[in-house]
Amino acid sequence: MAVTIxxxxxxxxxxxxxxxxxxxxxxxxxxxxVKKRVLALARELNYRPNRIARSMVTGRTHTIGVVPPEVxxxxxxxxxxxxxxNGIANEARKHKQDILLFxxxxxxxxxEMVSVLLDGRIDGVVFxxxxxxxxxxEMATSLHMPCVTVSGAPLEGVAxxxxxxxxxxxxxxxxxxxxGHRKIGHIAGRDDxxxxxxxxxxxxxxxxxxxxxxxxxxVGYGEFKINExxxxxxxxxxxxxCPTAITCGNDEMAIGALHEALQMxxxxxxxxxxxxxxxxxxxxxxxxxxxxxxxxVTDLSVAAVKALMIFIEGGPxxxxxxxxxxxxxxxxxxxxxxx
Amino acid sequence: MAVTIxxxxxxxxxxxxxxxxxxxxxxxxxxxxVKKRVLALARELNYRPNRIARSMVTGRTHTIGVVPPEVxxxxxxxxxxxxxxNGIANEARKHKQDILLFxxxxxxxxxEMVSVLLDGRIDGVVFxxxxxxxxxxEMATSLHMPCVTVSGAPLEGVAxxxxxxxxxxxxxxxxxxxxGHRKIGHIAGRDDxxxxxxxxxxxxxxxxxxxxxxxxxxVGYGEFKINExxxxxxxxxxxxxCPTAITCGNDEMAIGALHEALQMxxxxxxxxxxxxxxxxxxxxxxxxxxxxxxxxVTDLSVAAVKALMIFIEGGPxxxxxxxxxxxxxxxxxxxxxxx
DNA sequence: CTGTTAGCGCATTCAC
DNA sequence: GTGAATGCGCTAACAG
Numbered sequence: 001m002a003v004t005i006x007x008x009x010x011x012x013x014x015x016x017x018x019x020x021x022x023x024x025x026x027x028x029x030x031x032x033x034v035k036k037r038v039l040a041l042a043r044e045l046n047y048r049p050n051r052i053a054r055s056m057v058t059g060r061t062h063t064i065g066v067v068p069p070e071v072x073x074x075x076x077x078x079x080x081x082x083x084x085x086n087g088i089a090n091e092a093r094k095h096k097q098d099i100l101l102f103x104x105x106x107x108x109x110x111x112e113m114v115s116v117l118l119d120g121r122i123d124g125v126v127f128x129x130x131x132x133x134x135x136x137x138e139m140a141t142s143l144h145m146p147c148v149t150v151s152g153a154p155l156e157g158v159a160x161x162x163x164x165x166x167x168x169x170x171x172x173x174x175x176x177x178x179x180g181h182r183k184i185g186h187i188a189g190r191d192d193x194x195x196x197x198x199x200x201x202x203x204x205x206x207x208x209x210x211x212x213x214x215x216x217x218x219v220g221y222g223e224f225k226i227n228e229x230x231x232x233x234x235x236x237x238x239x240x241x242c243p244t245a246i247t248c249g250n251d252e253m254a255i256g257a258l259h260e261a262l263q264m265x266x267x268x269x270x271x272x273x274x275x276x277x278x279x280x281x282x283x284x285x286x287x288x289x290x291x292x293x294x295x296x297v298t299d300l301s302v303a304a305v306k307a308l309m310i311f312i313e314g315g316p317x318x319x320x321x322x323x324x325x326x327x328x329x330x331x332x333x334x335x336x337x338x339x
Numbered sequence: 340m341a342v343t344i345x346x347x348x349x350x351x352x353x354x355x356x357x358x359x360x361x362x363x364x365x366x367x368x369x370x371x372x373v374k375k376r377v378l379a380l381a382r383e384l385n386y387r388p389n390r391i392a393r394s395m396v397t398g399r400t401h402t403i404g405v406v407p408p409e410v411x412x413x414x415x416x417x418x419x420x421x422x423x424x425n426g427i428a429n430e431a432r433k434h435k436q437d438i439l440l441f442x443x444x445x446x447x448x449x450x451e452m453v454s455v456l457l458d459g460r461i462d463g464v465v466f467x468x469x470x471x472x473x474x475x476x477e478m479a480t481s482l483h484m485p486c487v488t489v490s491g492a493p494l495e496g497v498a499x500x501x502x503x504x505x506x507x508x509x510x511x512x513x514x515x516x517x518x519g520h521r522k523i524g525h526i527a528g529r530d531d532x533x534x535x536x537x538x539x540x541x542x543x544x545x546x547x548x549x550x551x552x553x554x555x556x557x558v559g560y561g562e563f564k565i566n567e568x569x570x571x572x573x574x575x576x577x578x579x580x581c582p583t584a585i586t587c588g589n590d591e592m593a594i595g596a597l598h599e600a601l602q603m604x605x606x607x608x609x610x611x612x613x614x615x616x617x618x619x620x621x622x623x624x625x626x627x628x629x630x631x632x633x634x635x636v637t638d639l640s641v642a643a644v645k646a647l648m649i650f651i652e653g654g655p656x657x658x659x660x661x662x663x664x665x666x667x668x669x670x671x672x673x674x675x676x677x678x
Numbered sequence: 679c680t681g682t683t684a685g686c687g688c689a690t691t692c693a694c
Numbered sequence: 695g696t697g698a699a700t701g702c703g704c705t706a707a708c709a710g
Contacts, residue, residue, distance in 0.1 A: 002457075004687055015697040020689060027690085031695085046482065051458035052400070053687030055391050056702045063439070063460070071432065076425035077620070086415035093410065093442040098455075100402070101438040103428045116437075118341075119390035120703090121402070121460075143385065226624070255624060281416070285565065285594060287626045343703055354681045359705060366706080370679085392703035395686040459687090 003045045011045075012037060023049070055120070064092060064308065065100045065117060065125035067136075069152070069193070078224070079252065079280045080297060084128045084150050087301025095309045097123070110135045118145055124308045126150060126301070127158075131192050146311050148304045148318050151297070153194035159318035161304040165195050168293040168325035169202035172247045172275045175291070175327055177210060179335045181245040181273065185218035187232045187257060189249030196224070196249045199277060203247060218243050222253050229256025237264060237272065244272060244336040251276035251283040254290055258332065262287065269334035279328055289330035296323070342384045350384075351376060362388070394459070403431055403647065404439045404456060404464035406475075408491070408532070418591065418619045419563075419636060423467045423489050426640025434648045436462070449474045457484055463647045465489060465640070466497075470531050485650050487643045487657050490636070492533035498657035500643040504534050507632040507664035508541035511586045511614040514630070514666055516549060518674045520584040520612065524557035526571045526596060528588030535563070535588045538616060542586060557582050561592050568595025576603060576611065583611060583675040590615035590622040593629055597671065601626065608673035618667055628669035635662070 005023065009016040014034065022030040022038035030038075041047075055061045066088055068075045075081065085099075092099055100122050113136045117125055124146035130137050130153060141147045141158050149160045176184055186203040189196030200219075207214045217239060220232025229252060236242060237260075248254035254276030261268050268274060268288065276283050276292035283290040300323065307318035344358045351358070353373065361369040361377035369377075380386075394400045405427055407414045414420065424438075431438055439461050452475045456464055463485035466476050469492060480486045480497050488494065490501045515523055525542040528535030539558075546553045556578060559571025568591060575581060576599075587593035593615030600607050607613060607627065615622050615631035622629040639662065646657035 002687095006687075016688080017690075017698080018696065024689085028695085048454050048457045050687050051460055052391055052394050053459070053702090054689075056395060056687080056704095057689050059702080061391070061460075073429055074425055076421060076428045082415065082421055086413055089415045089440065089442045090412055096443050098442055098460075099440040101428065101440055103432040103437055104435055115387050118387045120392070121390055121400075121437075259624075282621065282624060285598075285621060286624070341703095345703075355704080356682080356706075357680065360680095363705085367679085373680095389703050392686090393705075395703080396705045398686085 003047045008041050061123050063098045063100050063122050065122035067102050067127045069129040083297035084301045087298035088305050091302045091305035114139045124312045148308045150301050150304045160320045161300040163295045163323045163325040165198035166202040169199040171327040172293050173206040176245045181336050183243040185236050185243035185246045187220040187248045187253050189224045199249050224250050226252045226256040229253030230260040233257035233260040247275045251278045251280040255286050269332050270337050273333040291330045291333040292328055293325050294328050295325050342386045347380050400462050402437045402439050402461050404461035406441050406466045408468040422636035423640045426637035427644050430641045430644035453478050463651045487647045489640050489643045499659045500639040502634045502662045502664040504537035505541040508538040510666040511632050512545040515584045520675050522582040524575050524582035524585045526559040526587045526592050528563045538588050563589050565591045565595040568592030569599040572596035572599040586614045590617045590619040594625050608671050609676050612672040630669045630672040632664050633667050634664050
């Protein structure tokens with residue numbers, strides 16, 4: 001049995017309230033000698049305040065929740081999630097908040113999911129890249145749980161911290177266009193992920209607005225993973241009439257595409273240019289540094305937590321923040337050698 | 340104000356215990372019609388059980404804590420941590436446990452740290468690669484908090500799930516030796532991290548037992564990060580008399596070493612062979628797939644959580660598990676061309 | 679079979 | 695200035 005303030009009170013023959021005030025340094029003052037004795041005994045008995053009990057009465061837990069995009073095996077292998085988590089952890093530490101990682105809610109059952117969120121263990125929650133169909137976020141907000149999202153869908157009444165995906169992909173396309181590319185393909189991410197959809201749309205819009213040739217067979221689909229990038233690349237580049245450049249929904253698929261291209265005997269960037277999205281560490285460490293669209297996920301996460309904390313502490317509601325991403329030109333793009 | 344079982348009881352003019360039993364399906368039976376009405380009203384009122392309150396009485400939180408090796412800015416960028424976290428999350432989900440990530444304890448102040456751990460929010464804790472000086476782990480254990488460690492130091496009375504670092508490094512050295520290498524250098528990790536120390540020791544022991552030449556200037560030191568691998572490699576390989584092969588304390592530094600070698604105009608593996616440690620994803624995605632010692636961190640984490648849960652649920656204490664790692668030979672090693 | 683009640687550990691209000 | 699008492703929401707022992 002753990003030692004409680006009651007134990008201390010009894011041994012010192014004083015009341016629990018006095019002990020509580022002495023331990024917390026207020027709000028009511030306690031004579032110095034009494035305070036000293038309380039502190040001494042607390043240390044001697046190895047007293048640890050029970051935060052659960054404190055939460056019951058204060059309503060604050062000093063813990064913020066983090067909900068990953070989905071709950072499947074190995075979600076925590078996603079580089080995107082790492083960056084977000086890192087930013088969240090960095091900022092949370094500054095606010096003396098710990099992080100509760102939800103591992104087991106059920107995306108398909110909003111009821112259950114929201115119950116888990118609202119069960120009292122957290123003061124607020126950060127959703128990482130929620131899907132379009134993520135009713136949970138809206139439900140949680142409407143039930144007065146402070147929420148923000150990092151990336152993902154712009155949702156009704158929920159502040160989102162994200163980059164302008166269309167601006168980013170447009171910059172990638174413009175870069176290729178300026179280099180002289182006219183036959184440009186795309187490897188898109190999950191079709192239920194807002195970011196992926198917007199990037200694909202921007203690709204299509206650029207193709208149209210610049211009267212570039214478009215073939216559905218120049219577009220591949222994956223779920224943001226490296227192997228899917230490989231598969232899509234193989235399909236696209238093994239056609240007789242294939243593009244000279246590829247934009248990708250994220251860096252991982254771009255790296256997969258890069259590896260596959262090399263394995264197919266293509267030279268990058270001479271035979272095919274590749275552009276990623278995110279500027280992940282992997283894109284820097286790749287065989288050759290990837291040209292990519294920089295999405296400062298860590299910074300966005302920091303901003304999201306900052307706004308969330310202000311709200312939790314009684315400040316104004318967080319507001320959506322959309323950053324224009326910049327293109328980072330590195331070694332995976334060049335002018336086409338045989339246009 | 341959130342709705343409670345008391346609200347439901349009042350509206351239905353029944354007792355809170357009946358509501359509680361109806362909601363929880365036991366331990367005492369409730370007539371079907373009453374149960375039905377309770378469930379209906381609960382749904383209608385959007386009732387959510389408060390887990391904090393439940394924890395107060397049951398003593399269980401269904402949350403396990405995770406403590407990173409240290410709490411500095413950007414710890415969550417460590418690939419090693421990702422693998423561990425991923426395994427922990429995978430297994431935790433199976434046990435319906437969420438994860439509390441400690442972001443703010445102070446490693447230098449064990450008192451404070453332990454207080455945070457023991458404040459009632461978790462049922463047990465996984466320490467990831469604790470340093471040698473990690474008094475906290477032993478203290479937490481002695482205060483009856485169920486603990487396990489993944490990797491890191493073998494600590495008094497705490498079950499550790501780790502690989503045999505010496506066996507792993509020895510295998511790496513033997514592989515190079517068998518290829519014909521006699522001049523072998525090493526890039527070691529942090530000198531306060533048990534794993535790094537053991538790997539360095541194994542390197543030294545192999546050198547001695549095989550009567551290989553040893554120079555302190557062939558040994559570099561880093562903190563497991565990619566840039567430190569670069570720096571160490573540059574120092575080592577820019578000497579007139581330099582090694583033909585390098586073993587590294589982890590994959591990240593090996594990748595740094597690889598990049599630096601290439602940048603220095605050296606061919607890998609012809610001019611210099613490089614062996615990593617971990618078999619991280621990055622080691623597979625690198626410019627050329629790294630020969631490395633496979634440390635199945637994810638699997639170890641899964642095993643650690645499994646054992647932890649058994650203990651939490653009243654089973655036997657977890658026991659230390661030490662796995663012999665295997666060498667994975669890939670493209671970064673070959674026989675020396677000019678020995 | 680069901681209602682009343684005693685805590686869980688703490689912060690805080692109320693009464694002295 | 696200090697002790698007693700209340701309640702946070704819930705579970706489970708106890709009493710009817």
